[in-house]
Structures are given as structure tokens and as C-alpha cells.
Amino acid sequence: MVNLFLSEPKLNDVVADNSSNIDVILPLLNKLGSHIQSLVTRGGRSEARLWLCSALSTVSISPRKQLSVFMKLLRSKPRKLQFVSQLLTMIFEKRPRKLGSLLAKRSYILEKFFEGHPKRILEWFSEFAYDGGSDHKHGAKALAQFAFTNRDICWDELEWRGKHGQSPAVVATKPHYLLDLDVQRTIENFLDNVPEFWSSKEFAESLKDGQVLFLDTKFFLDLFIGFMYEEDLNDVWDAVEEFLTEESFSSLTQHLLITLDECHLCRFLELLGNYFDPSIESWDSGDSSCWLGVVLSKYVDTESIDELLLLNSIINQGRQLLRLVRDENLNDEGELLKENTEEIFRGLEKGSSFSLILRDLSKMKHEEVIRLLGILSWTIHFRLAEECQTPDSWELLFRENGIEFRRSSDHSLLSHKGYSEESESDSDSRSRASKKRHKREKKKRKKQKMRAIDDDDLGDDELVGLHQTSRSWSLSTDGFSATWTSVDLPEHIAKYSLSTWMKWLLARQK
Structure with missing residues (x-):
């Protein structure tokens, strides 16, 4: 049975033992770490990078600091066009009004956008209200308002699909007549003969909500990249900075980091590491930032993310790493991995080896502690996945390691010795519990009977799995x-073990 080392060793348990193989265990852990790192950084590198980007999204950082990190990336050379395009796409989708208001100030630019593009014209200027009301949309509203306000200079440019045109007075009383407008020919006339329309307040107003950006996102991405890097427009940069401050760090990293090549990802990690402390205050198995900040703080001038890929894989992605090991279908390497983990546990279970490891680790830097104990926790994950194949084997593991448990179909508490602990002592409570238990057992027998009928249709292997x-x-x-x-248990137990060990070490260092 796998020893999880969940009983905290006391300081006086650690004795000088020349026969201890502590000097063998640590090299074995490092050897296993190198083996896993090779696997992760070789065949599974792209997937491991995605895992790392996902973990980085959980880091906690202030809006001011996240703005500093991302702005340094945006301003650095060479330009990271894919990164910038993805950022602008995020603004298009999440805050279109930010950039729409900037377009409204420069509405005349869009004259060229519509020129020679019938599809764009029809999409933007055709949404007149069917009920004849005033709730026309987008360019249709701008066209109607401008045409009435400036009818003396542009009404003759309106083209109608009927036999004859409509006068302003008729359309004013029957606004649904605008549905008969030949929009394409009308806008083409405006492009040729009514330049005032493209810089008018009516057209500018139609752009403020930013919906025009979705007529051709590539065009507007190129336009705003030009605003940022060729014209260096302050109001555009201000809008970008405002978005980077308002948007969560989690959202920014999830959307933007996947666009960076490894060199630029390293640069991002270096910039981010400047804002973290190299010590751990606490350890939460569900919080990546408790260890990522420590590792990132030591990342200055590092040109490889291999170590981070390893740490994140063994701590945060244990199940996926196990799948990667199996998917690689490397039988020889799989056997070596199994032998390596067994050798580590044989050494740990001799005498005071685990106590000695904790004593030695308490003298090491936090990033080295995280690496070694992270590797050890993944060996637990690997062994549990290999050895605990039945419910009884899991319950034996719980009992042997002092973990209390309840079966989901039975709400009684089982101690690590396997005994039920009653919470009520009076006879009435026991009687009520007995009646409830009798009803549950009756229902359970009925379900088992029905399940047995279904099981007749299953093969032996399927029954075992069920x-x-x-x-x-x-x-x-x-x-x-x-x-x-x-x-789920191998990953959960491994993370719990790591969290327990780290809390011991942190308590000793205070």
C-alpha cells in the first residue's frame, strides 16, 4: 500500500543515521524530474505551454502592474502583430464603444471604407424600420437624419426603386417609404457628390457603438494597428491602456499568451516576475499563484521555460501528464518510470528518510523545495493510478494513511480504522436511524435487482469497469x-499530500 507520509514527523524523530539513503533519494527525485521534463518539453510541449498559460491566468496581480507588463510588451520591438491583433479583437468584442467613439472622431476615414464595396454599403445602410417608426439602425438612421436635415443639398441624390421619387414632405408623413430606397445607388451618389455626409455628426453618431467594426474586422485591425504604431495616436493608446486596466488578468492571459512565441513568452514571464516575492506565505492546493509567484520571481534573464513547464505539469496537471505518458505509448520508458517511482518509495519507507528529507528541504530555497516535493507528489499520483484499481483498495489506502471517509451511498462516517461513528446516542435517535436505514436498504436492493437485469447485457470487462x-x-x-x-482520487490525494508537506515546512520556517 502507498504511504502518503501524512503523519507529521517531529523534530526529535530526525536522527543522524549514517545508514540512511537520503543521498540516494534526492538524486532519484531529480532523475525522475529530468525524465518527466524531457517528456513534457519534447512530444507534449505545445500542450504543456497551454497548461502553463492557463495556470498563469490564476495569478493575482494589481491592475497597475498588469498594465505595466502588457504595455511593455506592446511597446517593445520587434512588434508582436499577432499579439496586438488579438488584443484589439478582444476590445472589439468586449468594449466596442471604446474604439467606436474614436472612429466617430475620424468618420471621414470611412468614406474609403465604403467606396467600391456594395456588400458593406448594404449591411450598414439598409436597416430602416419596417413599421415606419424612427428606430432606424446604424447607417440607415444616419442617412435618414442627414437627408432630412440637409435636404436642400442631397435629396436629389436619393435613388428610389419605384416609378418616381418621393418628396421630403411625403416621406416625413410616411417614413416607411424609406424602405423603397435603393440604398446602394444612393450611397454611391453620396460618395461621389455629398462629401459633407462622411464628416457629419449624423454619420459619426452611427459609429459610436462600434458595431461597424464587425463589417470587416481585418480592415479595422489594420487601421488601428496603423493608428498605434505609425501615427502613434494618443487617444488610441489611452483606450488600449484603459482596457488593459479594466479587463481581468485572467482574461488577458487566457486570450493573449497563446499568440506569443516562446521567446516573447519568456519576456512576459520575466516582466511578470518583477512583481513577486521569492517567499511563500501560505500554500493552497487549489491556488496556482501560491507557488507560481515564487518561481516567477527567480525567472529574470531566463531564456527557457522548460523548468516552468515541468513544475506546472506535475503540480497542476497531474492527470493530463499521466495521460501524456500513456499516450506516448513508450513501453520501455513507462517501465523505467514505474521502476523509478518504486525505488523512491522503497528508500522513503526505510527508517527516517522522509523526516531527513523534510529537514534538508527546510534549509533549501523555496523554488527547489517546490520542485522536489512536486515531483514526489506526482510519484504518488502515478502509483495510485497504477495500484488502486478497486473500491476496496482505495478504502484500504484511506485507512492506512489516517484519512476518514464516507461512502456516498452511506452517510455514516468511517474513521481511518474503518469503524462507524454515531453522532446520536439516545435510543430514539438510533431507532429513527434504523428505520431510515431499513428503507434505504430496501430501495438499494431494488436498484441492485434492476441493475442485475441490465448487467446481463454487459460483458465481463464492462461489468468490472462498472x-x-x-x-x-x-x-x-x-x-x-x-x-x-x-x-479523480489520484490527483486529489497527490495535491493534498503536497499541500500537507508544504504547510509543515512553512510552519517550521516561521
Whole structure:
């Protein structure tokens, strides 16, 4: 059975033991780390990079600092056009009014945008209200308002699909007549003969909501990139900075980091690392930032992300890493990996080896501690996935390691010795519990009977798989707050073990 080392060793348990193989275990952990790193950075590198970007999105950083990091990337050379395009696309989708208002100030630019593009013209200027009301949309509203206000200079440019044109007075009383307008020919006339329209307040107003950006996003991406880097327009940069301050760090990293090549990702990590402290205050197994900040703080001038890919894979992506190992279908390497983990555990279970490791780690820098204990926690993940194949084997693991548990179909608490602990002592409570239990068992027998009928249609292998995953548990590891199955348990137990060890070490260093 796998020893999770969840009983905190006391300081006086650590004795000078010349026969201890502590000098063997640490090299074994480093050897296993190198093996995993090779696997992650070789065949699974692109996937491991995505895992890292996802982990970075959980880091907590102030809006002022995130603005500084991203602005330095935007201003640095060479220009990262894919990065800039993705950022602008985010602004288009999330805050279109920011850039729409900037276009409104320069509405005359869009004269060239519509010239020679019938599709754009029809999409923007055709949405007249069908009920004849005044709620025309986008360019149609601008066209109607401008035409009435400036009818003396442009009414003759309106083209109608009927046998004859309509006068302003008739259209004013029957606004649904605008539906008969030949929009394409009318706008083409405006392009040729009414230049005032393109810089008018009516046309500018139609651009403020930013919906025009979606007529041709590539055109507007190129336009705004030109505003930023060729014309260096302050109001455009101000809008970008405002967005970078308002948007969450999580959203920015998830959308933008995937566009960076590895060299520029390294630069991002270096910039980010300037804002973190190299020490750990606390450890939460569900919070990546508790260890990422420490590692990033040491990342200055590093040109490779290999170490970060390793750490994130073993700490945050244990299940995916295990899948990667299996998908590689490297039987020889898989056997070596298994032998390596078994050798590590054989060494740890001799005498005071684990206590000695904790003693030695308490003298090391935090980033090295995270690496070694992270590797050890993943060996637990690997062994549990290999060895705990039945519900009974899981319950034996819980008992042997002092983890209390409840079966999901039975709300009684099982201690690590396997005994049920009653919370009510009076006979009435026991009687009520007995009656409820009798009803549950009756329903359970009925379900089992129905399941047995269904099982007749299943093969032996399918039955084994069904019964293996049919049991689930609530555990004392998380205060019985979640239900765990054999699929989830290896990762959960490994993370819990790592969290427990780190809390011991941090307590010793205070």
C-alpha cells in the first residue's frame, strides 16, 4: 500500500543515521524530474505551454502592474502583430464603444471604407424600420437624419426603386417609404457628390457603438494597428491602456499568451516576475499563484521555460501528464518510470528518510523545495493510478494513511480504522436511524435487482469497469465537501499530500 507520509514527523524523530539513503533519494527525485521534463518539453510541449498559460491566468496581480507588463510588451520591438491583433479583437468584442467613439472622431476615414464595396454599403445602410417608426439602425438612421436635415443639398441624390421619387414632405408623413430606397445607388451618389455626409455628426453618431467594426474586422485591425504604431495616436493608446486596466488578468492571459512565441513568452514571464516575492506565505492546493509567484520571481534573464513547464505539469496537471505518458505509448520508458517511482518509495519507507528529507528541504530555497516535493507528489499520483484499481483498495489506502471517509451511498462516517461513528446516542435517535436505514436498504436492493437485469447485457470487462467506478467517497481531506470517484482520487490525494508537506515546512520556517 502507498504511504502518503501524512503523519507529521517531529523534530526529535530526525536522527543522524549514517545508514540512511537520503543521498540516494534526492538524486532519484531529480532523475525522475529530468525524465518527466524531457517528456513534457519534447512530444507534449505545445500542450504543456497551454497548461502553463492557463495556470498563469490564476495569478493575482494589481491592475497597475498588469498594465505595466502588457504595455511593455506592446511597446517593445520587434512588434508582436499577432499579439496586438488579438488584443484589439478582444476590445472589439468586449468594449466596442471604446474604439467606436474614436472612429466617430475620424468618420471621414470611412468614406474609403465604403467606396467600391456594395456588400458593406448594404449591411450598414439598409436597416430602416419596417413599421415606419424612427428606430432606424446604424447607417440607415444616419442617412435618414442627414437627408432630412440637409435636404436642400442631397435629396436629389436619393435613388428610389419605384416609378418616381418621393418628396421630403411625403416621406416625413410616411417614413416607411424609406424602405423603397435603393440604398446602394444612393450611397454611391453620396460618395461621389455629398462629401459633407462622411464628416457629419449624423454619420459619426452611427459609429459610436462600434458595431461597424464587425463589417470587416481585418480592415479595422489594420487601421488601428496603423493608428498605434505609425501615427502613434494618443487617444488610441489611452483606450488600449484603459482596457488593459479594466479587463481581468485572467482574461488577458487566457486570450493573449497563446499568440506569443516562446521567446516573447519568456519576456512576459520575466516582466511578470518583477512583481513577486521569492517567499511563500501560505500554500493552497487549489491556488496556482501560491507557488507560481515564487518561481516567477527567480525567472529574470531566463531564456527557457522548460523548468516552468515541468513544475506546472506535475503540480497542476497531474492527470493530463499521466495521460501524456500513456499516450506516448513508450513501453520501455513507462517501465523505467514505474521502476523509478518504486525505488523512491522503497528508500522513503526505510527508517527516517522522509523526516531527513523534510529537514534538508527546510534549509533549501523555496523554488527547489517546490520542485522536489512536486515531483514526489506526482510519484504518488502515478502509483495510485497504477495500484488502486478497486473500491476496496482505495478504502484500504484511506485507512492506512489516517484519512476518514464516507461512502456516498452511506452517510455514516468511517474513521481511518474503518469503524462507524454515531453522532446520536439516545435510543430514539438510533431507532429513527434504523428505520431510515431499513428503507434505504430496501430501495438499494431494488436498484441492485434492476441493475442485475441490465448487467446481463454487459460483458465481463464492462461489468468490472462498472463496479469499479460505482463507489464514491467524501473525505476528511477537504472537510467532506466534495464527492470523489476513483477517476479523480489520484490527483486529489497527490495535491493534498503536497499541500500537507508544504504547510509543515512553512510552519517550521516561521
